[in-house]
Amino acid sequence: MTESRNYRLVHGGGDESEIPHVLIVGGGYLGMYTAMRLQKKLGAGEARITVVDPNSYMTYQPFLPETAAGSISPRNVVVPLRKVLHRVKVLTGRVIRIDHAGRKVEFEPAVGEPREIAYDYLVMAAGAVSRTLPIPGLAEWGIGIKTVEEAAYLRNHVLEQLNIADSTDDPEIRRKALNFVFVGGGFAGAEAIAELEDLARDATRIYPSISVDDLHFYLIEAADKILPEVGPDVGAKALNQLRLRGIDVRLSTFLESAVDQHIKLSDGTEFDAGTLVWTAGVKPSPVVQASDLPLGPKGHIDTNEFLQVNGVENAFAGGDNAQVPDLDNPGRFYPPNAQNAVRQAPVLADNVIAALRGGKPKAYRHKNLGAVAGLGMHKGAAQLFGKIKLTGRLAWWAHRGYHLFAVPTFNRKFRVLSDWTLGFFLRRDFASLPEMGEPRQAFEEASRPQVENGQLLRRVS
Numbered sequence: 026m027t028e029s030r031n032y033r034l035v036h037g038g039g040d041e042s043e044i045p046h047v048l049i050v051g052g053g054y055l056g057m058y059t060a061m062r063l064q065k066k067l068g069a070g071e072a073r074i075t076v077v078d079p080n081s082y083m084t085y086q087p088f089l090p091e092t093a094a095g096s097i098s099p100r101n102v103v104v105p106l107r108k109v110l111h112r113v114k115v116l117t118g119r120v121i122r123i124d125h126a127g128r129k130v131e132f133e134p135a136v137g138e139p140r141e142i143a144y145d146y147l148v149m150a151a152g153a154v155s156r157t158l159p160i161p162g163l164a165e166w167g168i169g170i171k172t173v174e175e176a177a178y179l180r181n182h183v184l185e186q187l188n189i190a191d192s193t194d195d196p197e198i199r200r201k202a203l204n205f206v207f208v209g210g211g212f213a214g215a216e217a218i219a220e221l222e223d224l225a226r227d228a229t230r231i232y233p234s235i236s237v238d239d240l241h242f243y244l245i246e247a248a249d250k251i252l253p254e255v256g257p258d259v260g261a262k263a264l265n266q267l268r269l270r271g272i273d274v275r276l277s278t279f280l281e282s283a284v285d286q287h288i289k290l291s292d293g294t295e296f297d298a299g300t301l302v303w304t305a306g307v308k309p310s311p312v313v314q315a316s317d318l319p320l321g322p323k324g325h326i327d328t329n330e331f332l333q334v335n336g337v338e339n340a341f342a343g344g345d346n347a348q349v350p351d352l353d354n355p356g357r358f359y360p361p362n363a364q365n366a367v368r369q370a371p372v373l374a375d376n377v378i379a380a381l382r383g384g385k386p387k388a389y390r391h392k393n394l395g396a397v398a399g400l401g402m403h404k405g406a407a408q409l410f411g412k413i414k415l416t417g418r419l420a421w422w423a424h425r426g427y428h429l430f431a432v433p434t435f436n437r438k439f440r441v442l443s444d445w446t447l448g449f450f451l452r453r454d455f456a457s458l459p460e461m462g463e464p465r466q467a468f469e470e471a472s473r474p475q476v477e478n479g480q481l482l483r484r485v486s
C-alpha cells in the first residue's frame with residue numbers, strides 16, 4: 026500500500042513503461058547516496074528509480090571495527106534503505122547477470138525464482154568483497170570484516186575464546202584459544218586488531234585465570250609498513266603503538282597455511298590459533314564479472330572522469346567496483362574508499378540527471394582530505410589535509426568526530442553518540458552471545474534424544 030503510493034510520486038501516475046527507468050545495483054555508500062540525490066532532484070514522472078541490494082540496509086563500514094569491539098551496537102551502523110529512499114523502489118536480492126547491450130539484468134530475489142528487470146540507465150555501485158588467496162585452510166577457517174554480521178560475530182567469537190580458555194584444563198586448547206591472527210595491516214586490519222585486542226585486554230578483568238600476558242595477538246603484513254593510508258610517519262608511530270601494547274606485528278611476512286587452524290607463517294613460525302581474520306585487500310563485487318561492461322586490468326569497471334562507463338551509453342559507475350581516473354594524477358585512479366564513494370555520488374546522480382534532461386555532465390575531481398583510524402579506546406592515528414599528523418588521544422577524537430559527522434542520518438548519529446556515551450559511563454559490556462548465529466540449535470537439541478544409559482549425550486554442533 027505504502028510502496029505503491031510512494032511509487033506513484035516518482036511515476037507521476039502515468040504509463041510506467043514510458044518513464045525512463047534508472048537501475049542502481051548496490052545500496053551501499055555510492056548507491057544509497059546516488060538514489061537519495063536522484064529522489065530529491067528528479068521531478069514527478071521524470072524517472073523511476075530502483076535500488077537492488079541483498080541487504081535491506083546500507084552499512085557504514087568504518088564503524089565495523091568498533092562494532093566488533095562492542096563500542097557501537099550492530100543495528101546502529103546500518104541505515105535501513107526503505108527508511109531513507111521513500112521515493113525509490115528498493116528490491117532485496119542480488120543482481121546475478123547484467124546484459125547492458127540488452128538493457129536488462131537478472132535479479133535474484135531473497136526468495137523465489139530469478140527474473141529479468143529492464144532499465145534505461147544503469148548505475149553500478151556493487152562495491153567490493155574480500156580478496157582472498159588460495160592459502161590452504163584460509164577459506165575454511167578465516168573470516169573477513171566487511172559486513173556487520175562478521176563484525177558482530179567477531180565480538181562474540183573473541184569473548185567465546187576467553188570463555189574456552191577459562192574453562193579448559195588442557196593447555197593446548199587454552200593456548201590455541203588465546204592466539205588471535207589478523208592478516209593485512211591496512212585500515213581494516215589495523216583497526217580491527219587494535220579494537221579487538223582492546224576488548225580482550227579489558228575483558229581479562231572478569232576472567233580470573235587469564236591475564237593480559239596470556240593473550241597473543243598477531244598482525245601479519247606482507248609489506249614493510251602498516252596503515253599506508255595515513256602516510257609513513259603516522260603509520261610508523263601507529264606500528265610502534267601497537268607493538269608497545271604487546272601486539273606481535275610481523276612485517277614482510279605471509280600466511281602460508283591455516284589447515285585445521287594450524288598457522289604457518291613465511292618466517293617459519295607455527296602455532297594453533299582459534300581466530301583468523303583476513304583483511305588483506307578487496308576486489309570488485311563478482312557481479313561485475315557477470316556483465317558485458319568493459320573492465321580494467323584489475324577487474325574494475327572502466328569509467329571516465331564523468332563516472333560514465335567507457336565505450337557504452339547510459340551506464341555509470343563509481344566507488345569500489347570502478348576505476349575512476351584521478352584528474353590530478355594522470356594515469357592513476359582514485360583509491361577505493363568511502364571518502365571517494367560519498368563524493369562521487371552527487372556527481373554521478375547529477376550526470377544521470379544531465380543524461381535524462383539532455384544536459385552536460387560534470388567531471389569528478391577530489392583532493393584527499395586525509396585519513397583517521399581508531400586503534401582502540403583513546404588511541405588512534407590520523408593524517409589530515411596532508412599536513413596535520415596525529416596519534417594517540419587526539420587522533421582518536423579526530424576519528425570519532427569525523428565519523429560521527431559522516432555517518433548518514435541524524436537518527437544514526439544520535440544512536441552512535443548514545444552508544445559511546447553509555448560506554449563512557451557504564452564501561453564495556455562483556456556479554457557474549459555466540460549462539461546468536463544458530464538460534465534453532467537449542468530447539469533442535471531439545472527435539473533429539475539427550476540421555477543414553479543414564480548419561481547426558483555430548484553436544485553435536
Ligand SMILES: Cc1cc2nc3c(=O)[nH]c(=O)nc-3n(C[C@H](O)[C@H](O)[C@H](O)COP(=O)(O)OP(=O)(O)OC[C@H]3O[C@@H](n4cnc5c(N)ncnc54)[C@H](O)[C@@H]3O)c2cc1C
Pocket residue numbers: 050051052053054055056077078079080082083084085086087088089090118119120121150151152153170171212213310311312343344345346361362363364365366397
Ligand atoms: C572495516 C572497514 C573500515 C573502513 N574504513 C574506512 C575509512 O575509515 N575511511 C574510508 O574512506 N573508507 C573506509 N573503508 C572503505 C569503505 O567502506 C568503502 O570504500 C566504501 O564502502 C565503498 O563504497 P561502495 O558504495 O563502492 O561500496 P559498498 O559501500 O560496499 O556498497 C556496495 C553494496 O553493493 C551491494 N552488492 C554487492 N553485490 C551486489 C549484487 N550482485 N547485486 C546487488 N547489490 C550488490 C552490497 O551488498 C553493498 O551494499 C572501510 C572499509 C572496511 C571494510
